Amino acid sequence: MADRTLSDIAKKLKSIDVAMLITKTGSEGAIAARPMSNNKDVSAEDGTTYHFATDDGRIDDDLKASDQCGATYSSGEFYCAVQGTGKLHRDRATLEKHWVPDLEKWFEKGLDTEGLILIEVSPARIDWWEGREEGEITP
Template sequence: METKPQKNKQLEKIQEMVEDIRMAMMTTVDDQGNLVSRPMAALQMDEDGTIWFFTKRTSPKVDQIDNNQHRVNLSFSDVGDANYVSISGTADELDDRAKIDELWNPQAKAWFPKGKDDPELILLKVHTQMAEYWDSSDSTMVRLFQQAAAAITGNPPKMGENEKVYN
């Protein structure tokens, strides 16, 4: 995912953590009130903390976003490094051909075989309102040792940094 320097310095840590994680799970609410998640390829995190995605105009998630005050959640995880990010925000659909041109990549053709001029292709932009992250700088072996020690001592392991960031 492409990232840009953040205007809000508090979002710099979030930017660093999601930069190499291309896939996010986007959660919306369906008509029955169920939480529905699906993988989405994040294209860019711009300087305002907005995360951009391609989607189909007729996708059910577009209706779910419109019907639920545009509220969404994005989750990013890098299990190997034990880094996790949850982003709450609002999403808007946008038919901006210049932005589509800017973000277009060859992998998108699998979902949009007519290319960047596909009439079904629109953008989703998710405005970050709050993000929470968990970041473990320890190696896998250290984390496993901490978990084993916690099981023996009954004291919760210290598994890294956790913080909430507001935009």
């Protein structure tokens, strides 16, 4: 096991734009995954990530039914699996705090996009691998 701090891992996650965000879905609790950008918005203190979406897809229903979620990241020889909880935000002040101009390519009306939501993923466990090194962090 290698020694990496949560800040080290958060820095890596910040450099990887797209993660596969995973939720439980449907009454049977099947697994659903979809690519989501973290917009380089990763807390070095606790590894929390933030992802914008709209509420017209399945992800908001999934997180309302079960807040358990995860995200996987990879870049080169670095792989990471985050397990934790997801929280939906709809209030304008929180959306503004995490908005970056690059998001306008996905959300043409910016913060005024109908149904815009912010998904906050708070990790309970982070497992990572890089080359022959590996580790686990529980924030």
